[in-house]
Each structure stands twice: as C-alpha cells, then as structure tokens.
Amino acid sequence: xxRRIMLAAAPLLLTPALAGxxxxxxxxxxxxxxxxxxxxxxRARFLQIAQNGAAAEGTAMxxxxxxxxxxxxxxxxxxxxxxxxxxxxWDRELRQPTVVAVNSTPLGVLLRNPxxxxxxxxxxxxxxxxxxxxxxxFRTAAPGEGxxxxxxEENPMQLRQWEVLDAQNRLTRVTxxxxxxxxxxxxxLFAFNDPRFREALDRAR
Numbered sequence: 001x002x003r004r005i006m007l008a009a010a011p012l013l014l015t016p017a018l019a020g021x022x023x024x025x026x027x028x029x030x031x032x033x034x035x036x037x038x039x040x041x042x043r044a045r046f047l048q049i050a051q052n053g054a055a056a057e058g059t060a061m062x063x064x065x066x067x068x069x070x071x072x073x074x075x076x077x078x079x080x081x082x083x084x085x086x087x088x089x090w091d092r093e094l095r096q097p098t099v100v101a102v103n104s105t106p107l108g109v110l111l112r113n114p115x116x117x118x119x120x121x122x123x124x125x126x127x128x129x130x131x132x133x134x135x136x137x138f139r140t141a142a143p144g145e146g147x148x149x150x151x152x153e154e155n156p157m158q159l160r161q162w163e164v165l166d167a168q169n170r171l172t173r174v175t176x177x178x179x180x181x182x183x184x185x186x187x188x189l190f191a192f193n194d195p196r197f198r199e200a201l202d203r204a205r
Contacts, residue, residue, distance in 0.1 A: 024126050029117045032135055032150070035157040036115040039064050042159070043183050044176040046070070051170040060176065065113030066102075067190040082111060083190045106148035106164050109137060125149075132160065 042062040049055050058072035068082035077092035082102050089098040102108040109121065117123050117137060124147075125136040136149040151161040161175045 024123055028133060028154075029123065029126065029135070031154075031157055032133070032152060033115055033117055035152070035159075036064070036110065037113070039181060041183050041185050042179065042181050043185065044179040047175045047177070049173050049175075051172065060174075061185055061189060062110065063185050063190060064111060066111050068107065068111060069189050081190060082108070103139075104142075104145055106138070106146045107162075109139075109148060128154075131155075 040063070042060075044060050045057065046060045047055065047057050056072050056076040056078075058070060058076070061069040061071075066083065066085070068080075070078075070080040072078045077094075079088075079090040079092070081088045081090075085102050087100050087102050087105055087108075089100070090096075091098075102111060109115065117135070120140050121137055122140045122143070123135060123137050125134070127134050131154065133152045133154050134149055135152070136147055138147040139145055147165050149163040149165070150159065151163070152159050158179065159176065160179075161173065163174075164172045166172075
C-alpha cells in the first residue's frame, strides 16, 4: 500500500452539497480547537486501512507544533517524518526519500499553532455519530490538496481516528489506540536525517 494516499495531495472533487459549511456547532468546533491547541505531545499505536482493504500498523508520534512521525511495523517499508515545514517520506525498499511541504498535505492541519477551524480553513461537514464528533476540513484557498475528517470522542475530547479522501473518492482510514498524551519524546526522532547516511555509519562501526 503506497503511503502517498495517507498524505493525499491529489485534487479533491467537492460536491455542491459540501461546498459551504452549514449548521455547524460553533461551540463544538471551539472545543476541538482548544483540544488541539492545548496538546503538546501524543503517542499512539495506529492501524491504517486503505480503500482496497490493505492494512498497515505502526506507532504515531505528534509533537505540536510542526513535528510528527509515523513509524510503520515491518514488513511495511515506510517511514514518515514531519519537521521544519516538510514531510519526509522514506521507502526502505526503494531506498528513496521524497519530500513535500507539510502545508500541502491534509495532515499538516494537525500541526498548526494555533489551529483555527475558520478563515483559511473550511469546515464543510460536522456531525455526531455514536458519541463521536466528525469534523471534515480543508484549506480554503487550496481544496485540491485534499480533505481530512477528524473523528474525536467528545467526553472527554480525544482524537481517535482520521480519514483522508482523495480525488478518486478513495478513502484511507487511520485509527489510534493506546493513546498517551503529554509524554516526553526524543527530539532526534523528528530529525530530518537521510537513513542511508546512518546505515553507512552503522556499517562502518
């Protein structure tokens, strides 16, 4: 399963029904903003499922603002690191790094400081389902970058899942478990170092 689906920078086709935000619970949106803006660090296990049913697991780490790491369990060869305004995608099989701007990916919204769900962020849909709050968002000036739907428990407020929809209506879902917040994380985990250099150093020892 290719991890570019998770970043989803492909053009997004918005239907007229989703073009404008209607009947939004502003108080609930403010609580979502407050939750993310109070967050410093988060560590969790994740399960990622693509539209075709392909699954991958790993460990997710978020250090707001600006830093994120997704370390996939073997045999999945992917490592994703966000730092210094860039997303670094390392494929261990191809041994090829790819770098894109964090702001060009839906996941980049999670790293904003402060996060504001208005203005340059559009919320086309918000709904409550089974005690969960679903908030779909995209950058107002660039809807073609994709849309992410955040799924949170309301009481207490906690991020449990997100979904990314691409231009072909392919959905990638990421579910978090074993969530820890306020944990101490090693800054080195978010360093933008090409693994090929570290591997060469390890072989030389």
